[in-house]
Amino acid sequence: MIRQFAPYYNNMTSQALADKGHTETRVLIATDVLSEGLNLQDATRLINYDLHWNPVRLMQRIGRVDRRMNPDIEKMLVKDHPEGKAIRGTVEYWNFLPPGELDELLNLFKKVSNKTLLISKTLGIEGKKLLRPEDDFAALRDFDHQFEGEPTALETMHLEYQRLLAAHPDLPERLQSLPGRVFSGKVHVQPGTQAVFFCFALPGKDNSVTAPVIESDAWTVAAGRTEWLLLDLQSGKVLDDAAAIDAVIHCEPETPRHCHIAQPTLSEARAKVEKHLKNGYLRQVQAPLGVVPQLIAWMELN
Structure with missing residues (x-):
């Protein structure tokens, strides 16, 4: 599926796909599983429909499309698809923002859950009527992390690296020359x-x-x-x-x-x-x- 959507940056061409009996895919709908480790530079447009609130995750998604271009591959791609020449080298992306009601619900859930955990811990109440930290706190923590975008230690390092790149645009070239x-x-x-x-x-x-x-x-x-x-x-x-x-x-x-x-x-x-x-x-x-x-x-x- 990846090759059908982005053949040229995955060691394939349109003709090679046709020879194998496959057709190219113009639009690919995917879960977050495609947000890391893939070359999708054949595409130039990205729509984040399920918007993640963590900026690192969004950068990783955009980075599948907004990546370093290979001049030889670009020449081959434009030769086979001259109709796309005008948009090669440009990347645009759109983000669908969640409705305001969702933010209110998430804040309410967090407030109630935190108070319930505190009551359970203070009064020693067991059972499923109130949350038990050993059963539910990890899930609640993951929930908060996912929707509030609290960066992990590794994500903080990624963000710092992005700041370094912004402050020193020549840094990638200097690193490559080492x-x-x-x-x-x-x-x-x-x-x-x-x-x-x-x-x-x-x-x-x-x-x-x-x-x-x-x-x-x-x-x-x-x-x-x-x-x-x-x-x-x-x-x-x-x-x-x-x-x-x-x-x-x-x-x-x-x-x-x-x-x-x-x-x-x-x-x-x-x-x-x-x-x-x-x-x-x-x-x-x-x-x-x-x-x-x-x-x-x-x-x-x-």
């Missing part, structure tokens, strides 16, 4: 603690690659994901919570560089983390021999 496995260091936020941060690109299986010469050729970084890891040198534990790691590695442009860990120790740390990924992620996805994590950047903290 060499692979770039290394640095800074003072740890906890005195007397030593750790090493790693950012890895984990390859994933690209289902668009058919009949590869060797099995590992079907595994690409573009089809995978990025992983943050922090190795505590004293305990040997590997932390993978991105929000917790962000609190440790966060720094400003003027933050001084601080590198003191011996090279053999750093090499051992890297080997340990790569083994952790091999026994964890690569085994979980059943990656074939030859598929290895790619180190993007790392940093010592001491």
